[in-house]
Amino acid sequence: MKAVEVRELVKDYGNFRAINGISFEVNEGEIFGLIGPNGAGKTTALRVVATLLQITSGSVTVFGYELPKEAGEVRKIISYLPEEAGAYKNLTGKEYLNFIAKFFGEGEKSQNIVQRGLEIANLGERINDKVDTYSKGMTRRLLVGRALMVNPRLAILDEPTSGLDVLNAQEVRKIINSSVEAGTAVLLSSHNMLEVELLCHRIALINDGKIVASGTTAELKKEYDAGNIEEAFVKAIK
C-alpha cells in the first residue's frame, strides 16, 4: 500500500492558485522530499496531506484513507511538524510531550510514547524546564521528538532543519533516518538541496505550484546532466 497518493491536486487561495495539478506518491519506509524555492507550494501541499487545508480539486489518500472524507482516520496515523512551529511556552518540555501523548493513548501506552519522545529530543535535565527558556535548536529537537515519538505511519515534516545550526541539523536528520528504519514513511519539504541529497530516497522538484521533475537524486542529476540537485533544479525550471 502507498503511504501517500496525490493525484492532480489543485489548491486555490481565492483567485490565487498555489498548487496547480500536482501528482506524486510516497512509498512505505521511504523519505520523499518536495523540493523547491520559497512560495513554490511545498507547505500548501504538506498542509493538505496533513488534513489542515481543503482540496480544491484532485484527490489525496493516506494509507488508503481518502481526504477530506476520512480526515479523522488520517490524523490517527500521521504526525505533522510545521515549519517554525512552537510549543506551549508555559509548559515544560516533558509536560508538552505528556500533553501530546495523551491524544494517542492512556496510562502505560502514553508513558511509553513520552519516554520515546524524551529519548528523541535528548534534552537531558532541560526537559524539565519551561519551553520559554529553550533555544531555537532545543525547541526544534523537542518538536521533532513530539512528531516522531508516536511512531506515526507517516511523518510530514515541513523544513525539518530550518534555522538550525549544522550540528543540530545533523542530529535531526539522524533522528529522521532512525525513525524511517523503524517503519515510518516521511514526506518532507525543503529548499536545502544539500540536505535533500543526504536525506531523501526520492524527490519531486516543485516550482510555481507544479512538479517539474521527480525521481531519485541520482536519476535527476543524470537526467539534467547536473553535478548536484541545485543545478538539476535550475535546469528543470528553465
Added chain:
Amino acid sequence: MIGNIVKKEFKELFTLSTLIPIVVIAIVFASVGQMIGNIGETMEEKPVIGIVDMDGGDFSDIAMAVLTERAELIYDGNDAEEGLEEVRKENGVALLVIPENFSQDIYANHPGEIEIYWIMKGAGMMDSISSGTVEGLIQAVNQGISTKLIQEDSSFDPALVLVPTTRVETTFFKGKEVEGLSASQLGNMLSSQSIAIPIVVMMLIIMAGASVISSMGMEKENKTLETLLTLPVRRSHIVIGKIVGSALVGMIMAGIYMIGFSRYMSSFQISDVNLADFGLALGMQDYLLIGISLFTALLAGLSLCIVLGTFAKNYRSAQALVFPITALAMISMFITMFKDFDTIPAVLRILVFAIPFSHPMMAMRALMMDNYSLVIGGIAYTAVFTVIMIAVAVRIFNSDRLLTGSVQKRVGLGKLVWGFRR
C-alpha cells in the same frame, strides 16, 4: 527622528481593525443613550397622577391646589377604584387618595393621612424618576399645609407643623401588590438585591472572554495551532475544551475580583432587607434558574469569543478583539441597571434580549416578580445561541480560514505571491 518613530507607531497601532470596533461601540452607546432618554427631561416633566379628594376641607384644598399646579391630573373624582383604573390606563405614576377627616385630623393635632397607590412600571434606576417627582409633590403639599398651620395658630404641635401628613402606601408592580412600600423604596430594594449579579456577569464574561480570545491569539503567535489541528481529536472537542478551560480561568479571576468588590459594596449597605416580608423572597428553584441562566450566558459568551478569537492574528490583535465583548457586557449591565426590561423601547428590548449576557443580569429581578417566562425564555435563547456559535466555531476550525486568514495571507500567501513574482 522622533517624528519618524511616532509615524511608524501611529501606522502600526491605528489600523482599520482597531478603529472599527471603537466606532461601532461608540455608535451603539450613542444609540442606547438616545433610546433610553434624558434624565433631565424626565425630571422636568409633570408627573401623571390621579387624585381622589374625599375630604374637601381646608388642607385638602391646599393639597389639591399644589397637585393641580405641579402635576398632570388625569383623574379628579371620588371613586378610588375608578381612579386607579384611569391612572393605569393613562400610564400614570400614582393615585393619591385624601380620605375624609383629613383636615379635621390635622386641626386636631394629628397628622393627616394620605393614601398613595403607586403604579410602578420598572425597577431600573431611571424608572423611579417619575415616582421621585411625586415624592417631591408630597413635600410641596406638606410645605403648603405647614405654612397655613404657622399662619393660623402657633399652638400646633411643632412636630405636626414640620410633618403634617403621613402616608399609607401600596405599590402595584407586575401583578404584585406590595403594601407598605413606595415605588422608589421597592425599586431601590430590588436594585440593591440584584445589583451584584450584573457586575459579576460582566466581570466573568470579560475575564473568561479575554482568556479564550487570547488563547486563540497565542496559539497563532506561538504557532501551536497547526499541530493541535493535526492531532487525533475532534475539532468540536478542541472548541469545547478551550471554552471550558477559559470558563474556569474566568471564574477564578472573577471570583477573586468579586471578593474585593463585595467588601467594597458592603460598606454602602445600610440594613438587611427581608424580602419575604414583602412576598419577594426567592426559592431554591429560583436560585437554580439564576445559576442555569448564568452558566448558559457564560457558555454563550465564550462561544462567541472563540468565534471572534479565530480572527486574532496574534496575542496583540486578540486584545483588541476583547473590546466588543467588553462593550456588549457593559451595554447589558448599564441598560439592565438603569431600566427595566419592560420599560425600555422595543428596539432596545430586542438588543438586550439578543445579548446573551443580559439574561442572568435580569434574572433575579424577574424572578422576584415571578416573571418565569423571561428567565426561561432567556435560558432557552442563550442555549440555542451557544449551540449555533459552537457550530460556527467548529465550522471555522474545519475550514481553511483558521490558517489562511489575514495573517496567513500576509505570511503564507504573501510569501507565495512574492516567490511567484520572483
